[in-house]
Amino acid sequence: MQSPPAAATPAPAPAQAPVTATTALPRILVFSRTAAFRHASIPDGIRTVTEIGVGLWSVDATEDSSVFTAANLKNYRAVVFLSTTGDVLDDAQQKAFEEYIHAGGAWVGVHAASDTEYDWPWYGKLAGAWFVGHPAVNQEATVVVEDRTHRSTRMLPAEWKRLDEWYAFRTNPRSNVHVLASLDEKSYNPGKASMGGDHPIMWYHDFEGGRAWYTAGGHTKESYTEPLFRQHLREGIAWAAGIEDAKAVPPAAPAQVGDVKAGDAAAPVQAPKPAAQLMQSMRAHSVLADASPMMAMIPISLALGGAFLVAAIILGASGQGIKGPLLNWAFPGLGHVVLGHRKRGFLAMAAILGMFGCGLLIGGIDAVDSVEDAPWFIAQSGNGPIALAADWANQNILKTGKVGELLPAPPPNDPVRGPLPGKYTMSSFKGLGSANEFGTLFIALGGLMNFILIMDISRRD
Secondary structure (H helix, E strand, O other): OOOOOOOOOOOOOOOOOOOOOOOOOOEEEEEOOEOOOOOOOHHHHHHHHHHHOOOOOEEEEEOOHHHOOHHHHOOOOEEEEEOOEEOOOOHHHHHHHHHHHHOOOEEEEEHHHHOEOOOOHHHHHHHOOOEEEOOOOOEEEEEEEOOOOOOOOOOOOOEEEEEEOOOEEOOOHHHOOEEEEEEEHHHOOOOOOOOOOOOEEEEEEEEOOEEEEEEOOOOOHHHHHOHHHHHHHHHHHHHHHOOOOOOOOOOOOOOOOOOOOOOOOOEEEOOOOOOOOOOOOOOOHHHHOOOOHHHHHHHHHHHHHHHHHHHHHHHHHHOOOOHHHHHHHHOOOHHHHHOOOHHHHHHHHHHHHHHHHHHHHHHOHHHOOOOOOHHHHHHHHHHOHHHHHHHHHHHHHHOOOOOOOEEEEOOOEEOOOEEOOOOEEEEHHHOOOOOHHHHHHHHHHHHHHHHHHHHHHHHHO
């Protein structure tokens, strides 16, 4: 529906005070009403907005459009349209929301927020663009981050590869908004949902006295367990709401959360209790990169792994042949066994495979990760094809959710701030992994042992 244009001149956005431990938390309204397609990931999105805002904001989640009144909206620092679809507000509610933005309010759009209110031209300008289509299947694509200085994208790599449902838009919003990131259409098959090579996917702008921030990600449930997507969303909401420092407040103690169903009025939502009773993965390298003492060993792993690899190549080439080194890399100890050094070969085989197995048992299969643990992987690759196979399974099976029930996991523990806020999951495909970093270390040590074994056989060959 279209509302009449606002008669008053838009008011300047009020100055926003930083959140501190002594101030009342700003309130965020999460609105997820759907009048067309309904995304199954909406409950996950509500939980995530709540979890990432622990200590920063409080959340009221609703699908009741009657909360869109001037008197009620003024209580909120920002309104998140979480995968809303279709015609969700009547004329009076639209007018109240316009006045809220004019008074300095903020709109945050997630995924299908651009598939909303096609007959309300003002909303289309606020959102930046309307959805027009997407490929038939979800695909992994490369998100090219164009602006890595904005707080909502500064944590992202220049090229961010992730799986989602990739929206195309009726018009290119670039001339009216500040584009944060776009899609590399060569990295996936857009089909009819191509935008001719210039495909914005995340953006923000100041709009008629208020602020607007949009991300097209968030179709899948798995999006809301991705550490980078969660940080991206947290900082986007914080920017829109004018919260100056999203790290200023320590996390509050988590409590239970409930799903919001159609017709529910706005109600406070809190973060869930971690399932501490389960032996789960403590996986969160991207979160703990600045805090984990284990990370200090990465340069050592990189140096040792590279040195052993180079030395093995040189010694193998200068010996009687490279058959032994190649066999040992293909399967630890195999070169010694084939070339007659059976006792040494079987002992080394047992030791290295034991280290590898302990690493998987302790850390889970994603302890072998050439993407997030690239420096470690140089040492881990000394285990040969078994490490490559584990990494392939991690990248192509575990991370795509093709196998394994997702189970709750306790949050990673920051030595300074304590347990980090948020919902963490692990796949049952990982087994009983309970300390991912130590699993990575065990597998790396096994790889380094095999590099030594490769050098040994190169002189015995």
